Amino acid sequence: MKLMIDDAVWGFKEIFSDFGEIVTLSGRQINRQSLLDCDILIVRSRTKVDKELLEGTKVQFVGSTVAGLNHIDEAYLHENNITFVSAQGCNANAVAEYVISAISNLANDYNFDLSDKTLGIIGVGNVGSRLDFKAKQLGITTLLNDPPRQEIEGKENFVDLNTALSADIVTFHSPLTFSGSHPTYNLLGSHNFELITQDSIVINTARGGIIDEDLWEKTKTKANVIDCWENEPNINTKLQSSAYWATPHIAGHSIDAKFMGSFMIYRKLCKFTKKSFNKEIEHLINPEVITINENTLHETLNLIYSFVDDVKAIEDISKFEHYRRNYPDRYEWSHFQTQFDIPYKNNI
Incomplete structure (x- = not known):
C-alpha cells in the first residue's frame, strides 16, 4: 500500500x-x-x-x-x-486558548475587567463550546448564537445574531458555508455591520469570508484580532496593519x-x-511539566506562549506560508502547572 x-x-x-x-x-x-x-x-x-x-x-x-x-x-x-x-474538533481547544489569550492581553492593555464584559460567541460547536466554558470560568458573560443548535435545542440558551454582535467582544467560530438554511459567507456584512461600534472588539479565528473584509477595514473598532483571512496567504494588509493581533491562521496549531x-x-x-x-x-506527546509562578492571567498565558511573536513573524507577509509550515512548538495549557488558576479543563 x-x-x-x-x-x-x-x-x-x-x-x-x-x-x-x-x-x-x-x-x-x-x-x-x-x-x-x-x-x-x-x-x-x-x-x-x-x-x-x-x-x-x-x-x-x-x-x-x-x-x-x-x-x-x-x-x-x-x-x-x-x-x-x-479530524473535526482536533484543534478546538487550541483555538479556544488562543481567543482567551487574546482577550486577557486586551484586558491588560485596555485596562478592563473581564467580569464587566460580554462575549458574543457566534458558532457554538467544537470551538465555541470550549470557549464558552473557559470564558465563564473567568467570569465573562457569554451570549451564544448558533441557529442550527437552537433549532434542535430550543431558544433558552441562545440569542439572535444581532444580540451577539452587540456584545463588547464578538468572536466567530462558524464554518464557512454558502448555501443551506444558515449560510455564513459575509455573516457580518453590509446588512448588519452597523452593530459593530468603535467600542467593539472583533475576533475571527473561524474562516476568511465570514466577515466582509472590505467593510471591516473601513470600520473603526476598539481592537481586531484576526487569524483567518480571505485569499490566504495574500491577506488584507490594511486590516493586518490596524489589527491588535494579526496572525497567519495558526490559532489551532498547537x-x-x-x-x-x-x-x-x-x-x-x-x-x-x-x-x-x-x-x-x-x-507520542509527553512533554515535561513546566511550572509558571506568575500571579495574573495574561502574564501566565504569555509565558506559556506569546502570540505576539506570531504577529511579528508575518510583518513581512511573504513569510505567511513559511511560518505556518514551520510553526514553533506550542503546547496547550494542560501541560503546565500554574499558580494562577487557568481554565484548561473542559466540559466537553
Whole structure:
C-alpha cells in the first residue's frame, strides 16, 4: 500500500509507517500525477481534494488531519466510493486558548475587567463550546448564537445574531458555508455591520469570508484580532496593519491539536484497513511539566506562549506560508502547572 501524505502532517513517519510506503509533498504540491499509484491520501488544508485531483488515481481513502472541510469535495468522494474521514474538533481547544489569550492581553492593555464584559460567541460547536466554558470560568458573560443548535435545542440558551454582535467582544467560530438554511459567507456584512461600534472588539479565528473584509477595514473598532483571512496567504494588509493581533491562521496549531489530527485519522485508517491499533501512538506527546509562578492571567498565558511573536513573524507577509509550515512548538495549557488558576479543563 502506498500513502501520499502532506509533509506538514504531524508525526507522519511514526504514526503511519506501518501502513506501507510513504511519499510526502507539501500540500500545494500534491497533484493528480503524484497520486496515480497511491492508495491513501492524507492532507491538511492546502490541498484541494476534488475530481481534478483524484480522477484516474487509485486513491480509495482520504484523511484530512485538520478541522475545516472547505478544501474537500465530499460529494465527489461519496459518489466515487472513496472513503473520507476528517479530524473535526482536533484543534478546538487550541483555538479556544488562543481567543482567551487574546482577550486577557486586551484586558491588560485596555485596562478592563473581564467580569464587566460580554462575549458574543457566534458558532457554538467544537470551538465555541470550549470557549464558552473557559470564558465563564473567568467570569465573562457569554451570549451564544448558533441557529442550527437552537433549532434542535430550543431558544433558552441562545440569542439572535444581532444580540451577539452587540456584545463588547464578538468572536466567530462558524464554518464557512454558502448555501443551506444558515449560510455564513459575509455573516457580518453590509446588512448588519452597523452593530459593530468603535467600542467593539472583533475576533475571527473561524474562516476568511465570514466577515466582509472590505467593510471591516473601513470600520473603526476598539481592537481586531484576526487569524483567518480571505485569499490566504495574500491577506488584507490594511486590516493586518490596524489589527491588535494579526496572525497567519495558526490559532489551532498547537502540538496537541496537530497530534490529535493525525491520531484521529490513524484510528479511522486502522478501521478501514482492518489493522490492529498501536496503543503506543497515544503517548507520542509527553512533554515535561513546566511550572509558571506568575500571579495574573495574561502574564501566565504569555509565558506559556506569546502570540505576539506570531504577529511579528508575518510583518513581512511573504513569510505567511513559511511560518505556518514551520510553526514553533506550542503546547496547550494542560501541560503546565500554574499558580494562577487557568481554565484548561473542559466540559466537553
